[in-house]
Amino acid sequence: MDIGVLLVYGILGLTVIVSAVGLIVSRNALYSALFLVVNFVAVGLLYLALGAPFIAFAQVTVYAGSIMVLFIFVIMLLGAENLMLDEPLRGQRALGILLVVIFLAEIVLYYLLRTTPLQAIPAIPQTFASPAEIGMLLFNHYLLPFEVTAFILLAATVGAILLSKHEGPTRPKPGIQKPETPVEG
Amino acid sequence: MPMSYYLILSAAMFAIGVLGVILRRNPLVVFMSLELMFNAANLVFVAFSAYHQILDGDLFVFFVMTTAAAEVAVGLALMVAIFRAKRTIDLDEMSMLKG
Amino acid sequence: MNFETVLPLAPWVVFFPVLGILLNLLLGKRLGEKGIGTIASLAAGLSFGVAVLLALGLAGHPEGATYPFLRWLAVGDFVADWNFRVDTLSVTMMLVVAGVGSLIHIYSIGYMHADVRHNGDPDRFRRFFVFLNLFVAAMMILVSADNFLMLFVGWEGVGLCSYLLIGFWFEKGAGGIANAQAAKKAFVVNRIGDFGLLIAIFLIFYNFGSLDFETVFAQAPQVATALPGVILAITLFMLLGVTGKSAQLPLYVWLPDAMAGPTPVSALIHAATMVTAGVYLVARSQALYQQVVLAQDVVMWVGAATAFFAATIAVGQYDIKKVLAYSTISQLGFMVTAVGMGAAVAGMFHLVTHAFFKALLFLGAGSVILGMEHGHEHAAAHGSHTEGHHSAFDPQDMRNMGGLREKMPLTFWVYLIGALALAGIAPLSGFFSKDEILADASLHHPAVYLVLTAAAFLTAFYVARQLAMVFFGKPRSEAAAGAAESPAVVTVPLVILAVLAAVGGLLNFPTTHWLEKWLEHSLYGVEPARFILSVALISLAVALTGLLIGWLVYGRKPLEDARQPDPLARPLNGLFLALEHKWWVDELYQAVVVKPYLRLAQFLAQPVDQGVIDGLVNGVGNLLRSTAQSWRRIQNGYVRSYALTILLGVVLVVTYLVLR
Numbered sequence: 022m023d024i025g026v027l028l029v030y031g032i033l034g035l036t037v038i039v040s041a042v043g044l045i046v047s048r049n050a051l052y053s054a055l056f057l058v059v060n061f062v063a064v065g066l067l068y069l070a071l072g073a074p075f076i077a078f079a080q081v082t083v084y085a086g087s088i089m090v091l092f093i094f095v096i097m098l099l100g101a102e103n104l105m106l107d108e109p110l111r112g113q114r115a116l117g118i119l120l121v122v123i124f125l126a127e128i129v130l131y132y133l134l135r136t137t138p139l140q141a142i143p144a145i146p147q148t149f150a151s152p153a154e155i156g157m158l159l160f161n162h163y164l165l166p167f168e169v170t171a172f173i174l175l176a177a178t179v180g181a182i183l184l185s186k187h188e189g190p191t192r193p194k195p196g197i198q199k200p201e202t203p204v205e206g
Numbered sequence: 207m208p209m210s211y212y213l214i215l216s217a218a219m220f221a222i223g224v225l226g227v228i229l230r231r232n233p234l235v236v237f238m239s240l241e242l243m244f245n246a247a248n249l250v251f252v253a254f255s256a257y258h259q260i261l262d263g264d265l266f267v268f269f270v271m272t273t274a275a276a277e278v279a280v281g282l283a284l285m286v287a288i289f290r291a292k293r294t295i296d297l298d299e300m301s302m303l304k305g
Numbered sequence: 306m307n308f309e310t311v312l313p314l315a316p317w318v319v320f321f322p323v324l325g326i327l328l329n330l331l332l333g334k335r336l337g338e339k340g341i342g343t344i345a346s347l348a349a350g351l352s353f354g355v356a357v358l359l360a361l362g363l364a365g366h367p368e369g370a371t372y373p374f375l376r377w378l379a380v381g382d383f384v385a386d387w388n389f390r391v392d393t394l395s396v397t398m399m400l401v402v403a404g405v406g407s408l409i410h411i412y413s414i415g416y417m418h419a420d421v422r423h424n425g426d427p428d429r430f431r432r433f434f435v436f437l438n439l440f441v442a443a444m445m446i447l448v449s450a451d452n453f454l455m456l457f458v459g460w461e462g463v464g465l466c467s468y469l470l471i472g473f474w475f476e477k478g479a480g481g482i483a484n485a486q487a488a489k490k491a492f493v494v495n496r497i498g499d500f501g502l503l504i505a506i507f508l509i510f511y512n513f514g515s516l517d518f519e520t521v522f523a524q525a526p527q528v529a530t531a532l533p534g535v536i537l538a539i540t541l542f543m544l545l546g547v548t549g550k551s552a553q554l555p556l557y558v559w560l561p562d563a564m565a566g567p568t569p570v571s572a573l574i575h576a577a578t579m580v581t582a583g584v585y586l587v588a589r590s591q592a593l594y595q596q597v598v599l600a601q602d603v604v605m606w607v608g609a610a611t612a613f614f615a616a617t618i619a620v621g622q623y624d625i626k627k628v629l630a631y632s633t634i635s636q637l638g639f640m641v642t643a644v645g646m647g648a649a650v651a652g653m654f655h656l657v658t659h660a661f662f663k664a665l666l667f668l669g670a671g672s673v674i675l676g677m678e679h680g681h682e683h684a685a686a687h688g689s690h691t692e693g694h695h696s697a698f699d700p701q702d703m704r705n706m707g708g709l710r711e712k713m714p715l716t717f718w719v720y721l722i723g724a725l726a727l728a729g730i731a732p733l734s735g736f737f738s739k740d741e742i743l744a745d746a747s748l749h750h751p752a753v754y755l756v757l758t759a760a761a762f763l764t765a766f767y768v769a770r771q772l773a774m775v776f777f778g779k780p781r782s783e784a785a786a787g788a789a790e791s792p793a794v795v796t797v798p799l800v801i802l803a804v805l806a807a808v809g810g811l812l813n814f815p816t817t818h819w820l821e822k823w824l825e826h827s828l829y830g831v832e833p834a835r836f837i838l839s840v841a842l843i844s845l846a847v848a849l850t851g852l853l854i855g856w857l858v859y860g861r862k863p864l865e866d867a868r869q870p871d872p873l874a875r876p877l878n879g880l881f882l883a884l885e886h887k888w889w890v891d892e893l894y895q896a897v898v899v900k901p902y903l904r905l906a907q908f909l910a911q912p913v914d915q916g917v918i919d920g921l922v923n924g925v926g927n928l929l930r931s932t933a934q935s936w937r938r939i940q941n942g943y944v945r946s947y948a949l950t951i952l953l954g955v956v957l958v959v960t961y962l963v964l965r
Binding site for chain 1: 264
């Protein structure tokens with residue numbers, strides 16, 4: 022393989038990992054959000070390399086563009102960029118790291134031992150995952166999941182509105198008001 | 207690039223995401239780690255769809271993205287509501303359902 | 306009288322008394338004392354009538370028959386029905402039970418009337434007659450059974466009635482509970498015997514496959530040659546039941562205590578009928594006993610030893626009923642010896658005559674006690690102070706009696722007849738029946754003959770002692786002085802029984818041998834009886850000698866005062882003390898059996914039941930609770946630890962997938 026190609030992939034991969042680590046390590050939530058944006062962009066570039074331009078742009082637009090904006094908005098709203106130190110739960114850190122390491126090791130083991138070895142990715146034709154192709158598949162074979170997804174989004178919207186409604190005193194409604202009768206005696 | 211590159215990258219991203227979920231007390235960072243995990247899965251989908259030369263994997267990524275968006279919306283609304291009630295969003299303060 | 310026509314009447318021997326029970330329970334309150342007594346006596350009397358009809362029918366058809374009544378158990382091959390066995394042996398028992406029973410019912414009307422007058426509580430009257438009828442019904446079931454299971458039903462039924470009637474005055478007795486304790490003792494000791502009988506029944510079922518008398522007795526010879534040990538076991542376990550019900554060594558201890566019940570009960574149940582159930586059982590099972598000589602020997606010696614042992618104790622007792630109780634045990638020993646020797650006819654003969662004269666003696670004693678109580682009331686009403694407290698005065702203590710011959714003449718004469726019959730004086734019934742037993746013993750078992758003769762001597766001696774202390778001499782207390790004859794309803798049954806006791810010997814008179822001819826159709830292996838003149842003369846001489854010596858010791862110089870010691874006390878010294886204290890058998894049982902058992906029960910109740918079992922059960926509960934308690938800590942409310950748990954689960958699943 023070409024040294025240039027290797028270099029590019031290497032840098033991309035490194036970016037992905039470093040931003041991920043940065044995300045979980047940052048004390049400031051805002052920094053974590055920004056690291057995540059970098060991660061998304063890097064992964065988007067990887068999608069491009071894998072011949073899925075539509076998906077890559079969707080990734081950047083939806084994830085980095087709207088979801089992260091939402092995140093940053095809420096972080097600012099709640100003032101959540103503050104630090105939270107001291108792990109109050111006993112053994113959480115140690116046990117967590119241990120289990121994740123075991124998990125990672127197992128996945129690798131599984132890949133090495135239980136699966137048939139995979140070859141390299143073949144060359145991807147130009148119009149492999151063009152929007153036209155994706156559209157064809159989406160609206161022909163995956164129409165139902167598409168519609169259901171619409172419902173999910175609707176449910177999410179309604180849910181979000183309901184959850185963040187103010188539980189305050191009821192404001193006076195417009196119209197005729199009954200006069201308050203004074204208490205006798 | 208060989209498939210193992212993408213697979214290992216994805217596995218690493220996923221593991222780091224899990225660590226984030228378990229170790230951080232700020233729920234917003236937890237959600238972000240969750241997004242990281244979604245991303246890892248998406249990467250594998252796209253890689254395999256390129257490997258097998260079929261589009262279904264890409265399409266699934268599409269759906270994952272939309273669902274993730276919906277989930278984030280609801281989750282953040284939840285955070286706002288909780289903040290209103292408890293004036294804090296420290297995950298370790300939300301321990302009233304203990305046995 | 307055609308047998309076929311009377312056979313269907315057989316169930317009525319049981320159902321007339323049952324009818325009496327139902328009528329008395331439902332209508333008793335409205336009928337009053339006379340009505341209750343009449344219904345009960347009528348029930349017993351009608352039962353007797355049916356028995357007479359059956360007997361007349363059997364006269365022309367002596368082999369007997371079985372009247373099928375209802376199917377009770379039918380499990381696979383095992384069948385146990387409730388059928389009525391009408392043969393000469395069972396009808397003989399029926400006649401005795403119903404006949405003597407009816408007389409005692411009539412007697413009880415007068416006796417319980419006096420009791421209610423003395424002690425209050427009129428409801429007692431009805432309860433007494435209900436129980437008495439229940440007893441007759443149960444005893445009839447016992448004797449009319451044609452398989453061991455129905456016999457056992459009747460066996461248990463009479464045991465229950467015995468308990469109910471001994472403890473009839475359940476609030477009386479020393480310390481307020483002595484009567485109830487006596488009833489309990491009877492029941493528990495009988496239970497030990499019943500255990501033996503049950504084991505015997507189980508063994509019979511296991512080895513013979515059936516519990517029907519006919520089937521079992523027919524197969525007995527084959528089983529005996531094939532498995533001799535089994536027949537021995539069956540007969541010995543059955544003997545345990547007999548020692549319980551018929552008060553032989555070692556389970557006789559309940560009978561003297563049973564005297565706490567009313568006197569008619571003692572007469573009917575503990576002299577004439579229930580205690581003879583054991584003798585009847587052995588007589589019925591002769592087919593089994595005669596297969597194994599060892600079993601017969603054991604039965605014989607148990608009976609002989611009991612006869613002698615009980616007679617010795619009777620010499621040292623002061624309570625009029627206790628003397629009769631030990632006398633009953635002794636006479637039962639004679640009967641058991643007889644059936645053990647294989648002389649079942651002699652045993653049954655003595656059973657019948659003993660029913661007559663012992664019931665007579667008990668009822669007579671009851672009449673004496675009534676007179677004493679009457680006299681006591683009389684004296685107390687007239688402001689006498691020498692009697693002492695009412696509760697301390699015992700109307701049954703012979704030392705308080707004396708000179709009742711003049712005060713209660715009719716009672717005296719009938720009692721005399723009964724006493725002489727007991728002692729075995731010719732030509733009264735007791736002489737013939739006892740003599741037949743002695744004759745058979747002298748022929749085959751000389752050692753037993755000697756023991757029985759010694760017992761007969763002692764019998765005559767204590768009879769004379771009792772007669773002298775009760776009826777002769779001068780009254781030793783105000784109560785005795787004020788005693789009066791009992792009413793007719795009490796004395797008429799006494800007279801009837803006296804007549805029966807006098808002429809009962811005709812049943813099996815030496816040349817005619819009616820009873821033997823009657824019974825040989827139902828009994829197995831009957832030897833023709835022989836009348837041995839020498840034996841008869843010897844037994845007569847022994848009886849007369851006993852009476853004479855008794856008269857010399859007690860009658861010639863009657864006791865002056867109630868508190869004077871017994872004339873035998875000084876000469877016999879320690880021996881008399883032992884006799885007075887019944888050879889300390891009760892104390893021995895208490896120490897060896899009862900106390901350790903109570904300790905064991907206490908031990909099992911406290912450390913074992915409360916400690917181990919409760920501890921185990923509670924321990925399981927506690928274990929669960931502490932486990933739950935420790936597991937609760939997982940639910941700490943922190944979302945992150947839950948997430949960690951989920952991760953743990955995922956790791957485990959992937960491990961499984963990797964290792965598969």
